[in-house]
Amino acid sequence: xxxxxxxxxxxICKSGTSVKIECRSLDFQATTMFWxxxxxxxxxxxxxxxNEGSKATYEQGVEKDKFLINHASLTLSxxxxxxxHPEDSSxxxxxxxxxxxxxxxxxxxxxxxxxxx
Amino acid sequence: xxxVEQHPSTLSVQEGDSAVIKCTYSDSASNYFPWYxxxxxxxxxxxxxxxxNVGEKKDQRIAVTLNKTAKHFSLHITETQPEDSAVYxxxxxxxxxxxxxxxxxGTRLQVTL
Numbered sequence: 415x416x417x418x419x420x421x422x423x424x425x426i427c428k429s430g431t432s433v434k435i436e437c438r439s440l441d442f443q444a445t446t447m448f449w450x451x452x453x454x455x456x457x458x459x460x461x462x463x464x465n466e467g468s469k470a471t472y473e474q475g476v477e478k479d480k481f482l483i484n485h486a487s488l489t490l491s492x493x494x495x496x497x498x499h500p501e502d503s504s505x506x507x508x509x510x511x512x513x514x515x516x517x518x519x520x521x522x523x524x525x526x527x528x529x530x531x
Numbered sequence: 532x533x534x535v536e537q538h539p540s541t542l543s544v545q546e547g548d549s550a551v552i553k554c555t556y557s558d559s560a561s562n563y564f565p566w567y568x569x570x571x572x573x574x575x576x577x578x579x580x581x582x583x584n585v586g587e588k589k590d591q592r593i594a595v596t597l598n599k600t601a602k603h604f605s606l607h608i609t610e611t612q613p614e615d616s617a618v619y620x621x622x623x624x625x626x627x628x629x630x631x632x633x634x635x636x637g638t639r640l641q642v643t644l
Contacts, residue, residue, distance in 0.1 A: 418574075448631065457620060457634045458575065507574065518563045518582075518624065520632060522574040 417441055418510050420523035427498055428531055435493045435526045437508030443488040444510035448520065449481075452505040464491045498530045533558040535623050537635030544611050545643055552638045554621035555603040561623040564597060564604045565632070569618045578619075579606070611642045 417440040427433050437447055446465050450458040462483050464470045470483035482494040491510075495502055505527050509520040534557040544550050556564075562583035567575035581588045581595045581604065588595050592611075597604040604623075608615055618639050622632040 457636050460631055460633075463631055518630070519565070519577060519580065522567075522576070524574045525572075527572075 416512065416519070416521045418508065418521045418523040420508055420526050422526060423524060424527040424529075426529045426531065429499050430497055432494055432496045433498055433528060435495075435506055435508075435528075437491045437493070437510065437523050439489045439510040439521075442510075442512050444491075444512065445488065446511045447485060447491040448509045448511075449483060449491075449493050450507045450509065452507060452525075454505075458507065461493075495528065498528070500530045503528055503530045533561055533623055533633040535621060535633050535635040537621050537638060539638060540636065541639045541641070543641045543643060546611060546613060548611055550606075550608045550611055550615070550640055550642075552606045552619055552621070552640075553603060554605070554623075554635050555601075556623040556633075557602065558623070558625070559602070560625045561633075563624050563630070564595070565622050566593075566595060566606050567620045567622065567634075569620065569637075571617075575620060608640075611640075613642050613644065616640055616642045 419438045421436045449461045452458050461476045462470045462472045464483050464485040466485050466488050472478045485491040505525050507525040508523045511520050537554045565580035568578045569575040579593050579595050581597050592609045594607040618637045620637050621635040624630045624632045
């Protein structure tokens with residue numbers, strides 16, 4: 415149980431285009447989903463926290479107009495990188511936390527490798 | 532906000548030896564401490580976690596200890612195997628539905644034959 419999927423697993427796009435990444439909890443309902451960014455050989459940096467039915471909370475320094483997050487249901491959150499540029503190239507990973515009260519565990523998706531040319 | 536420091540950044544051990552990774556945190560409100568293992572290009576996988584009402588937890592070859600007074604916690608892997616080679620991340624957070632994890636910088640563990 416507690417499986418999180420992410421789509422696509424990798425994407426290459428031209429500079430200036432937008433890219434949408436989906437994060438789904440397959441066998442549980444996720445009250446909260448998180449979006450992280452990871453550069454090579456570095457740690458996971460939290461970008462934003464997404465709660466179902468409400469606006470995402472962005473970490474300091476993350477542009478909310480560039481990284482659009484939508485959490486339309488208890489099993490789906492999307493991250494859209496708008497007007498992507500080469501510096502946005504990175505490994506993007508989502509995680510989901512189960513709905514049950516008192517559950518702290520975050521389950522991670524397999525990640526999406528974005529390359530912007 | 533929370534700050535988590537992790538040491539060492541790299542660790543090389545011989546197969547069968549033990550490996551210890553240490554983390555410190557700054558926020559006394561943190562009370563949930565998971566450890567994740569990440570292989571190259573893969574997702575982080577939870578290997579063990581501990582909450583502040585417990586001082587030690589063990590799962591087969593893996594154990595975690597927590598010292599809330601000193602604000603540090605450690606991962607212990609015994610009888611290491613080549614498949615233990617990966618990057619390990621510690622993290623800390625307060626509990627609650629909106630609480631977020633703050634990750635350490637990671638430790639690259641290499642188990643040699």
